Amino acid sequence: MNIYHLEHIRQQFRGRVVLDIEQLDIEQGKIYALLGPNGAGKTTLLDILGFLNHPSHGRLYYQGRMVDRRSKNEILTLRRQVVCVDQHPIMFSTSVYKNIEFGLKIRKYPSPERKRIIDEVLALVSLERYRQAPAHRLSGGETQRLALARALALKPQVLLCDEPTASVDSENKTVITGLLKHINEELGTTILATTHDRLQAASLADHTIVLENGKLAATIYENCFSCKVVASQDQSISAIMQANLSLPLVATHAALTGKRGRLCIDPFAVRINQQGHSGQKALILDSTVVLLMQDDEFIRVIVDIGVQIVVLVPVEEYAAINLQIGERVQVTIPPRAITIFPID
Amino acid sequence: MSYFLDSFVAAIALVTSLNPELLTIVTVSLTVSSTSAFFATLFGVPLGFTIAYAQIPGKRVIITLLNTLLALPTVVIGLFVYAFISRRGILGPLELLYTKNAIIFGQFILILPLITALTIAAVSRVDERYRKTARTLGATSLQTALIILREGRFAIAAAIISAFGRVLSEIGISMMLGGNIKGFTRTMTTAMALEYDKGAFTLAVALGLVLMTLSLLINVCFNLIQGKGTK
Numbered sequence: 001m002n003i004y005h006l007e008h009i010r011q012q013f014r015g016r017v018v019l020d021i022e023q024l025d026i027e028q029g030k031i032y033a034l035l036g037p038n039g040a041g042k043t044t045l046l047d048i049l050g051f052l053n054h055p056s057h058g059r060l061y062y063q064g065r066m067v068d069r070r071s072k073n074e075i076l077t078l079r080r081q082v083v084c085v086d087q088h089p090i091m092f093s094t095s096v097y098k099n100i101e102f103g104l105k106i107r108k109y110p111s112p113e114r115k116r117i118i119d120e121v122l123a124l125v126s127l128e129r130y131r132q133a134p135a136h137r138l139s140g141g142e143t144q145r146l147a148l149a150r151a152l153a154l155k156p157q158v159l160l161c162d163e164p165t166a167s168v169d170s171e172n173k174t175v176i177t178g179l180l181k182h183i184n185e186e187l188g189t190t191i192l193a194t195t196h197d198r199l200q201a202a203s204l205a206d207h208t209i210v211l212e213n214g215k216l217a218a219t220i221y222e223n224c225f226s227c228k229v230v231a232s233q234d235q236s237i238s239a240i241m242q243a244n245l246s247l248p249l250v251a252t253h254a255a256l257t258g259k260r261g262r263l264c265i266d267p268f269a270v271r272i273n274q275q276g277h278s279g280q281k282a283l284i285l286d287s288t289v290v291l292l293m294q295d296d297e298f299i300r301v302i303v304d305i306g307v308q309i310v311v312l313v314p315v316e317e318y319a320a321i322n323l324q325i326g327e328r329v330q331v332t333i334p335p336r337a338i339t340i341f342p343i344d
Numbered sequence: 345m346s347y348f349l350d351s352f353v354a355a356i357a358l359v360t361s362l363n364p365e366l367l368t369i370v371t372v373s374l375t376v377s378s379t380s381a382f383f384a385t386l387f388g389v390p391l392g393f394t395i396a397y398a399q400i401p402g403k404r405v406i407i408t409l410l411n412t413l414l415a416l417p418t419v420v421i422g423l424f425v426y427a428f429i430s431r432r433g434i435l436g437p438l439e440l441l442y443t444k445n446a447i448i449f450g451q452f453i454l455i456l457p458l459i460t461a462l463t464i465a466a467v468s469r470v471d472e473r474y475r476k477t478a479r480t481l482g483a484t485s486l487q488t489a490l491i492i493l494r495e496g497r498f499a500i501a502a503a504i505i506s507a508f509g510r511v512l513s514e515i516g517i518s519m520m521l522g523g524n525i526k527g528f529t530r531t532m533t534t535a536m537a538l539e540y541d542k543g544a545f546t547l548a549v550a551l552g553l554v555l556m557t558l559s560l561l562i563n564v565c566f567n568l569i570q571g572k573g574t575k
Contacts, residue, residue, distance in 0.1 A: 050480055080482035090473040093495060103481035154481065 002064075003028040003158060003190050004049060009058035011044050011214075019044045019055070019214045026192065028063075028157075031184050033201030034194040035221035036211035037262065042194040045211065046160045049192065050084040051075050063157075080107065083156040087163040089147030091135035096127060096146060099135045103154045121149040125179065141172030148179055152187075159183065161193040165200065177204055198222055198310075202295065212262055212341045223265035223309045229256040229340065239263050239340065245306035248283055250335040261342045267312040269337035272301060272329050273321050283333040289323050303331055348545070355550035366547065370554055373512060373531040376444050376522075380451035381508040384459050388507075389500060391456075392463025397489060407464060413457035418450075418516030425450045425521055442523035447531070450517035455507040462503030466496040501569045509562045513555065 004026035011019035019041040026032060026049075036042050047053040048060065054069040061067065068074055083103075091099050097118055104114045122128045125145040130138065138146060144164060151159055164180070165173040181204065183189050195201050198221055201208055210217045212224075227239040229249065237254055239247045241263065291302040299318040301311045311331065313321070323329065358366055395406055427433055429440040429449070440446045470492050478488040493500070515533040522529030524538060532551045539548035 052476060052479055076482070076484060079479065082480075084476070084480040086473060086476070088473070090471055090477055092474070092477075092491065102478075102483075106482050106484075106487060150481070 001028045002026060003062065005061035005064075007059040007061075009048065009055045009060060011041070011048065011053070012056040017214060019048070019211075021045070021058075021216055024209070024216065026190065027207070028190050029184070029188045030190060030206040031180065031204055032190075032192045033205035033208045034192055034211065035196070035198065035201055035208060036194075036217075037196075037224065040211040041214040042211055043162055044214075046084060046162055046192065046194065049158070050082050050160050051079045052084065080154070081156055082158040082160060083151040083154055084160045085144075085147045085151050085162065085164060087166055089143055091138070091143060091146065093134070093136050095132050096122070096130045096135045096138070097132060099146065100150045100153050103150065107154070117153050121153045124152065124182075125149040126175075141168040141175075144168050144172065144176060145179070148176065148183075152183060155187065156189060158190045158192065161191065163194050163196070166196070173200075180204060199295070212264075213343055215341075217264075217341060218339075221264075222267045222312075225263050225307060226260070226343075227263040227340070228260050229253060229258065231257045239338075242307060247333075247338070249338065249340075252335075253338075253340055256340055256342055259342045261340045264339045264341070265309055265333060266337040266339070267310045269334055270309070270311045271332040271334075272303070272311055272313065272323065282335070285331045285333065287329055287331045289325050289327045289329055292323060292325060303329065305331055351545035351549050354546040355548075355553055358546065358550040359553055363550070366550055366554070368527055369530050369532055369535045369551060372444065372527075372529065373533075376447045376451065376518070376531065377508060377511045379444075380448045380511050381455065381504060383448070383452050384455045384507060385504050388456050388459030389463050389504075392460040393467050393489070393493060395460070396464040396467035397492060407461070410457045410461045410464070414461060416454070416457075418454060418514045419520065421450050421453050422517045422520030425453065425517070429521070441521065442525060442529060444522070444529055446521035447518050447529060450521045451511040451514065454514065454517060455511055458510060459503050459507045462506065463496075463500055466499030466503060467492060469499065470496045498569050502566055505562055505566045505569065509559060509566075512558060512562070 002025045004024070006021050006024040009019065009021045009024070010017060018039075034042050034045065044053070048055050051067070059066055062078055067078065092102065100118045100121060101114055104117060109117070118131075119128070122131060125148060127138075127142060127146055127149065130142070130146075135143075135146060144167075148161075148164075159180075161180070165176050168176065177200065180191055180193065184191050193204070201221075208221070210221045225241045227241045227247075229237060229239055231237045231254070237249045237251070237257055239249055239253075239261075241247060247263070285305045287303040287305040289301060290304050290308055291300075293300045294315075295312065297315055298312040299315060301313055301318075301323060302308050303311060309331075394400075395403060400406075425446065426441070429435045429438065429446055431441070440449065474491055474495050475488055478491040483491065513533060515537060518524070518529070518531045518534045519537065522531065522534065524530050524534040530538075532555050536548045536551045536555075539545065539551075
């Protein structure tokens with residue numbers, strides 16, 4: 001069952017379209033990773049899903065019912081089922097206990113019940129010893145955990161996390177990732193978390209949503225770079241990326257000449273030390289293997305072609321090419337592996 | 345030199361002996377100042393909060409106007425209110441002129457822009473994330489507003505203290521609207537001006553000492569509150 005269904009959702013700020021989604025379904029009880037570069041519209045989408053902002057256009061369905069943005073009572077009721085946790089959560093300038101108690105008091109939980117829930121969630125995030133401590137004095141990781149506890153105490157149907165591990169150390173990152181999994185498994189809470197970390201998204205989420213320039217993108221958010229499409233004197237076109245790296249493009253991208261965009265290279269389509277399929281004008285580049293790591297049934301190979309790109313090689317294929325870190329290899333990028341999203 | 349020294353010694357004696365005239369003047373001063381500060385707080389804080397918090401058209405114009413009013417001299421307010429409450433004024437029949445209420449009314453006008461402007465500044469400085477957090481935790485508009493007010497409480501308290509200090513030390517309004525009537529509308533500042541005119545420094549210096557002590561106490565409170573707010 002879908003908990004959210006979005007139709008033609010568009011959000012505009014001062015005439016500028018920052019989010020434009022034709023259709024999106026979010027399944028109940030699943031974890032979704034929302035990937036995309038800065039300014040892609042991730043937080044805007046979270047604010048709409050959290051009923052904190054109304055979209056400028058379109059229809060939003062929650063648990064099968066269309067959300068009526070004009071009904072303040074309905075919005076408040078829905079908002080009490082969905083909690084957003086910020087990238088840098090802010091704590092009310094009072095104790096840890098009272099911070100968690102705020103949402104419970106609003107919902108008119110009786111005092112003994114509030115105490116029981118607060119003790120429970122504090123134990124879950126291992127912050128029991130800070131029960132009466134001033135909440136705004138906690139460290140970044142502890143604050144993030146407290147923000148999760150504050151949200152969990154309310155037993156939300158949906159938890160929306162804006163880059164929950166972006167500003168914490170690796171130890172807290174593991175704790176928070178584990179907590180999100182635990183919440184999803186034990187309480188069946190639907191979780192939608194934005195992240196830049198493709199690896200974290202893969203390990204945490206059941207589904208991945210990628211936003212590019214406010215629109216849903218059919219990429220897996222690997223190897224995405226800012227670029228400018230330029231044409232040379234001989235009419236051949238190429239994408240100029242960071243550090244003046246020039247990547248030749250096929251004629252189908254000619255319409256983008258002179259425009260800025262985001263260039264994505266499909267990591268599954270790139271080949272290492274192998275020829276492309278016949279008939280394709282594949283781009284062959286010399287590169288160096290920088291990093292090797294296992295990612296389920298793939299080996300994640302990071303190669304340096306002037307910028308570092310990820311190549312996902314199936315395990316059985318990897319056995320045949322057997323790469324070493326530092327090894328010089330030839331990378332073959334077929335034209336179909338390159339997608340460019342223009343930036344308006 | 346000995347004249348001033350003698351006046352100073354006599355003034356300390358007046359203060360320590362709790363001279364009845366001195367006490368009456370101090371009481372009148374504190375009564376009118378605290379009453380005007382109370383009413384200005386009652387109107388100014390919600391007004392400032394609304395201007396800062398709500399999406400209202402012409403917000404910048406209102407703030408500019410309020411900031412302009414901060415520089416209004418007390419004698420201008422005195423003159424303005426006098427025009428209303430004098431016998432020939434619209435509020436003449438209320439017979440407010442030369443009463444404590446007239447001083448309170450004038451002082452209210454003096455510090456209302458101050459409290460409003462400082463409340464706007466205090467609320468505007470409250471992190472926008474508090475609003476978003478309160479709303480996502482399920483707070484209603486009123487509950488969200490109370491959270492913002494709570495987070496800005498130290499700066500708002502400092503605004504009120506600052507306004508109280510302002511009215512306690514003003515003279516123009518008290519003189520023009522109160523008339524400096526002994527035992528009724530004579531405040532510390534008007535009494536000091538009168539004593540100066542008479543060339544009798546003892547009571548003036550004694551009142552100056554009390555005023556300085558009160559100012560010191562106000563500043564101590566101000567610093568304590570500001571310190572709490574920045575912790």
